[in-house]
Amino acid sequence: MDLKQFDLNLLLLFDKLYKYRSVSKAAESLYLSQSAFSHGLARLRKRLDDPLFIRVNNQMQATERAEQLALYVKQALPLLELGLGQASGFDASHSEKTFRIAATDYTEFCFLPKLTRHFAKQAPHIQIEILPASPLPIKEQLEQRNLDFVLGFQHDEHPQAGVEQLAWFSDSYSTLVCKAHPRIKKALSFEQFLQEQHIRIASWGESQGIVDQVLANLGHTRHVACQQTSVLVAPHLLAGSEYLLTLPTQVAKQVQQGQKLTRLPPPITVPDYHLQLYWHPLKASNQANRWFVEQVKGLFL
Incomplete structure (x- = not known):
């Protein structure tokens, strides 16, 4: 198709209707009359x-052709916004920008409540789209998944290369244990x-977490009876069990009372973790992303 004969503004209409x-x-949303x-x-x-689009039960349903087109429009419009945004300011109070962020359940738990409350007041039309975190390196995620940011963590303060x-x-x-644990009460020894x-x-x-790495450096291993993917689900496995669970203190404090759990300091020195916001250097000068980073600084630092 010859773009010289195509009105690109029509893609904005398509995007909003989709x-x-x-x-x-x-x-x-486009400040247009319905006609x-x-x-x-x-x-x-x-x-x-x-x-x-065909009306079905009072809703405009996309045809197969529209679904195919949407895949490309969803990628193209943010790129155009990015290019145009370099030369203009960012008006958060009126912007309908969607920030695409990859995150784990724990980083969402720490990050989103405060951020969304703030955005509801300061930037009511902005949307946040959270996508599942990936084991890919941060730089690859930002390059391959059309993301604005990745929420991650690390146990050292060295900067990641390329981001x-x-x-x-x-x-x-x-470390959390069930209050009814038969052998562990008010203290936890290294032997236990x-x-x-x-x-x-x-x-x-x-196959190894930070606790396993610390133990390996000491020449020891632990008996892992259950491996779980979610920081927020794992504490609910402790009630009535004899398991130990070492996890971020913020979560431990919130769940220990409701779940009748005892919170103890681990008998090994586990490095603190640092939650990080990552973004690609190519987007560092983008006005919307710069605004987002400044909001995070103001809310959390």
């Missing part, structure tokens, strides 16, 4: 020789730590 599945809502929006949609349908980053939260580790059975949190199925 998002809202309602002509009235899509038109309102003007419908006229533009008719032009796009004629140009592409496809109805694109920009901001450490926005640091904390220690605690080695003898008891453990739950290991491994987000991507890795």
Whole structure:
């Protein structure tokens, strides 16, 4: 198709209708009358020789052709915004920008409540789209997954190669046990730590966590009876069990009362973890992303 004969503004109409599945809502989001929006949609349908959207049960359902087109429009429009945004300011109060962020359940737990409350007041039209975290290196995630940011963590303060980053939260580790544990009450010795059975949190199925690494440096191993992917689910496995679970202190404090658990300091020196916000250097000068980073600094630092 010759783009010289195609009105690219029609892709904005397409994008909003695909998002809202309602002509009235899509038109309102673009500050257009419904008649003007419908006229533009008719032009796009004629140009592409496809109805694109069909009304089913009071909702505009995308045709197969529209679903295919949406895959490309969803990638193209953010790139155009990125290019145009370099030369203009970012008005958060009116922007409908969608920030795409990859995160684990724990980084979401620490990050999103405060951020979304803030955005609801300061940037009510902005959207946050959270995608599952990946075991890929941070740089590869940012390059391959069309992301604005990755929420991750590390146990040292050395910068990651090839990415920009901001450490926005640091904390220690605690060990949780059931209050009815027959052998562990108010203290946890190193010998008990080695003898008891453990739950290991491994987000991507890795065979060693930070606790295992510390023990290996000491010439020891632990007995892992259960391996689990979620920091937020793992504490719920402790009630009525004899397992030990070493996890971030912030989560441990919140779950210990409701779950009748005892929180103890681990008998080994586990390095503090640092929650990080990562972004690609190519987006470092983007006005929207710079605004986002400044909001994170103001809220958490």
